[in-house]
Amino acid sequence: MSNPHSTDLPRERPLFGIGAVAQITGIPEGTLRVWERRYHFPQTARTRGRHRLYSQDMVLQLLWVKMRLDQGMRAGQAIHACQQTERATAVATALHQPLPPSEMPDPQLVDTRAMLLDALLAYEGDRATAILDEAIARHALAAVVLDVVGPVMAAIGESWCHGNLEVATEHFATNVLRQQLLNWMQASPAPYDVRPVVLACAPEELHEGSLLMLSVLLRLARWPVVYLGQALPLMDLGALVDRIHPSLIVFVAMSEASALALAEWPRWLEARGEAQDAQPPITLPIIGYGGRAFIEKPDLARHVPGTLLGATIAEGYQRIHRVLLNLTALRQENGERTAGSG
């Protein structure tokens, strides 16, 4: 009653044996027993014959601990930290640790690329996702996105351009990777309380791979993202801004044609800016853009108003991140209340 979103008592019926838990979490049985002996974590229920019974919540907590463990934290500390947090929901939120994308290529990740590519070309989607899952277990998500998914997507795109790949294969691979990216995007933690970033492809632009990767990175850093995907008509820009008051709109263009079409964007925003007399002080969003078109023909950037976000995804991400940081700083100075979370 006092808490508006108290979960409707998910009575955890299904209980897991230690073997199942070991398989799910990847923590050996012996370790699970030792943890309980030494740290009293987790506090398992028992059968009549003293066999351990793990609840679903416990499995979640163990997954959290395992993640910290893989990140190098010591078991005792991770367990202690986990015991502090009472709620499983809090645990789920903290699952992802934002890491700044680094520029060091991990040799293990380079191997992963080859394996992933192999699985994709063999139409073995399940194997591909398994490979990515394992990579995530050992490395930061951001690193996997930038150093594995990115290069593999690029390789596939290039092979396809050169005619070395059937379209069907390209379709399949792209779908599997896109699916994984969307998956990660959704699994990322709850966003900050800022006006969202709108991500869209330029008009007529159909390639959304890099936009998705950018989306995952931003989401990982807890920025709220509204993902619009392929071929956004500029005509809608005004209504869009009215609806969601984004702090930032990012366009991506791969082909010269869509980049040129993109240049028209001010027409659809300025007209609207005059129409509304700023009864509430609506701040127009910042417009940024990027994509291969602007790398191959740098002159294009001159014709497109707004901010060029950079040549690589990592670069674009960092620039956006900085802009958003500044925006939140301004907002807090203004005295706006941010959501108070304990």
Place this chain on the structure above:
Amino acid sequence: MSNPHSTDLPRERPLFGIGAVAQITGIPEGTLRVWERRYHFPQTARTRGRHRLYSQDMVLQLLWVKMRLDQGMRAGQAIHACQQTERATAVATALHQPLPPSEMPDPQLVDTRAMLLDALLAYEGDRATAILDEAIARHALAAVVLDVVGPVMAAIGESWCHGNLEVATEHFATNVLRQQLLNWMQASPAPYDVRPVVLACAPEELHEGSLLMLSVLLRLARWPVVYLGQALPLMDLGALVDRIHPSLIVFVAMSEASALALAEWPRWLEARGEAQDAQPPITLPIIGYGGRAFIEKPDLARHVPGTLLGATIAEGYQRIHRVLLNLTALRQENGERTAGSG
């Protein structure tokens, strides 16, 4: 054997006795009985004299469990996993009945539609996925797909056609729903050991919503699916068949143009069929198709070779399911088993 039952059309529900099932699956009779006694699996029908009658679906489920068993999984766990999805598929299967359309799905699910639509139009993707997650917790996945996602997708598409919706809104909603569908597709259980079903949009066709829903349903019923998504060029058909030897290829076309383009498919398969002299006895895949184009202009179906899968997703799923059942049945038993003569 030579019974006047010469209608080799698949009977509604061929039923097997326990001896036949034991021989087909390789599971001893005693074990089959114990499984039913202990796990209530499968829930067999009975003759007047209490003899067990196994349906074709049950035999398939038993084969799946046997496969897991041979991989080392415990019998109890394998059966439990199988039972999890049994309900969901049962719902989808029951939907094939052309009973009165006023068969209200579930008032709760109808409410869910409205809530989902509201969240999507407000650009609150997180709320939308939360709503769907909760719906899944209370209802079968297949029901949520068919009775919530489907209608909402249709409503959005229609509003968009009538110009009542900005393209940006449509893009956003479609992306969120697609993301959720891809998610479910991946989470579904490991597939049977059959040649996969290839799912693709017709050439130039970009609307993949219904294809995704079909994909989820098939995956839920444990059929292996290779999802290719938008706009598959027919040119690649030959190479595709060579690579993955699909048992079935399904195309979806929403517009008349793409439906007409689809009509050309035999050119790209027959050429290939003659080229290879069947050194290994390659069986060409069955080609099926569906989509709004064929509903609005039924004449189109005359120009497109292959099998028209039906007017609704549930109907298409039902037909594909039956085709695949027959394929596996044919492969499993070379000799004539007429156990279910009743």
Place this chain on the structure above:
DNA sequence: ATGTTTTGTCCAGATATTTGTCAAAATACA
């Protein structure tokens, strides 16, 4: 470099739990 703490793994005998098989009497099927 050295000493201390942490941490995962292994061992071995004892229990628990799961799971397939069997027996026997009764009934159904063809």
Place this chain on the structure above:
DNA sequence: TGTATTTTGACAAATATCTGGACAAAACAT
């Protein structure tokens, strides 16, 4: 009639798990 099937309980083999101690590798502090 003879074969097939059902039911129930019992049983033994196969697996999983428990306990507590010992130990070595790794991490850490000095």
